[in-house]
Amino acid sequence: MRTFQRALAIMFAGVALGLGANVVSPRRIPLLTPPPEPPKAQDTVALKEAEELWKSGTGFFFDARSASDYAAGHIAGAISLPVEEFDDHFPQIAPMLTPDAPIVAYCDNLDCDLSHRLTVKLRELGYHNVRYLVNGWTTWHTAGLLTHTGAQP
Amino acid sequence: MKWVHLILRFVLGGIFLASAVIKIWDVQVSHFHVTQFSHVPDLATFAQDVTNYHVPPRELANLVAITLPWIELLAGGLLVCGIWKQASALVITALMVVFLAAIGWALAHGYNIRCGCFGTVDARKVGVTALMEDGVLLAMAIWLVCCPKDKPQQAPETNP
Numbered sequence: 575m576r577t578f579q580r581a582l583a584i585m586f587a588g589v590a591l592g593l594g595a596n597v598v599s600p601r602r603i604p605l606l607t608p609p610p611e612p613p614k615a616q617d618t619v620a621l622k623e624a625e626e627l628w629k630s631g632t633g634f635f636f637d638a639r640s641a642s643d644y645a646a647g648h649i650a651g652a653i654s655l656p657v658e659e660f661d662d663h664f665p666q667i668a669p670m671l672t673p674d675a676p677i678v679a680y681c682d683n684l685d686c687d688l689s690h691r692l693t694v695k696l697r698e699l700g701y702h703n704v705r706y707l708v709n710g711w712t713t714w715h716t717a718g719l720l721t722h723t724g725a726q727p
Numbered sequence: 728m729k730w731v732h733l734i735l736r737f738v739l740g741g742i743f744l745a746s747a748v749i750k751i752w753d754v755q756v757s758h759f760h761v762t763q764f765s766h767v768p769d770l771a772t773f774a775q776d777v778t779n780y781h782v783p784p785r786e787l788a789n790l791v792a793i794t795l796p797w798i799e800l801l802a803g804g805l806l807v808c809g810i811w812k813q814a815s816a817l818v819i820t821a822l823m824v825v826f827l828a829a830i831g832w833a834l835a836h837g838y839n840i841r842c843g844c845f846g847t848v849d850a851r852k853v854g855v856t857a858l859m860e861d862g863v864l865l866a867m868a869i870w871l872v873c874c875p876k877d878k879p880q881q882a883p884e885t886n887p
Contacts, residue, residue, distance in 0.1 A: 580813075581817040584818045588801045591800075592793045595793075599770070605789060607778065607788045607789040640838065
């Protein structure tokens, strides 16, 4: 019984220390994760415009989901760039891009944050013409637009 | 047996201590981990790693990221120092069960996410290796909980 009480004490002390450290840390974060920001109009691209970009062949489509989701189905011609593996993959992709290159990032589901995060990362690197297609994969394939399956070559 | 106990305490406690110090240093103090395409990791990055598991409710990911390294620090530190050994091993057991469940969950759902096992400096992805490592650590922690070196002494019988 005493062991349980001590274990609980360790947990509580750890929580207290963590909360205290977060208060004094210059890099503190809010205790509760703020909800994702609703998409801003200037950050998103409408399906029609994305489709035109895709047809013109001038835009780059980046799939922000995992490689397995990409392999299961993706926008035809899209490049797999999972946000989690950005640092690993982007150096190979960067030579293809100019700072003005029109880029469409996408993931899936309305609450998917990956494409937004990819957009933010790319903007931070100076690619200002990047936007994301909200609920991208579902929107694209339910509109009957061309998709492919299989891993990225 | 005494030596096994001592070695397990130092290894397990040391790993937890190191993991905690790295996490705390990395997200609260360090400014050195800047690569060409990434930015200084911070607590929000670690919170994002926690969020990616989709295990705790999204709103609580920050709270987990804020408190978890300090619980690890205390439990690991106490185990190494030999204070409240069984209790700190119990805390580590509980944490390992949660970590294993989280990694198993991520693997079952095919999430190709960063483990976050050693904070944001650890770029390893969740995988079978992480699962096995954590399994070994759990076994060590359970041993320390179930086989305490210092058995509680029985109260001496009082003679009438």
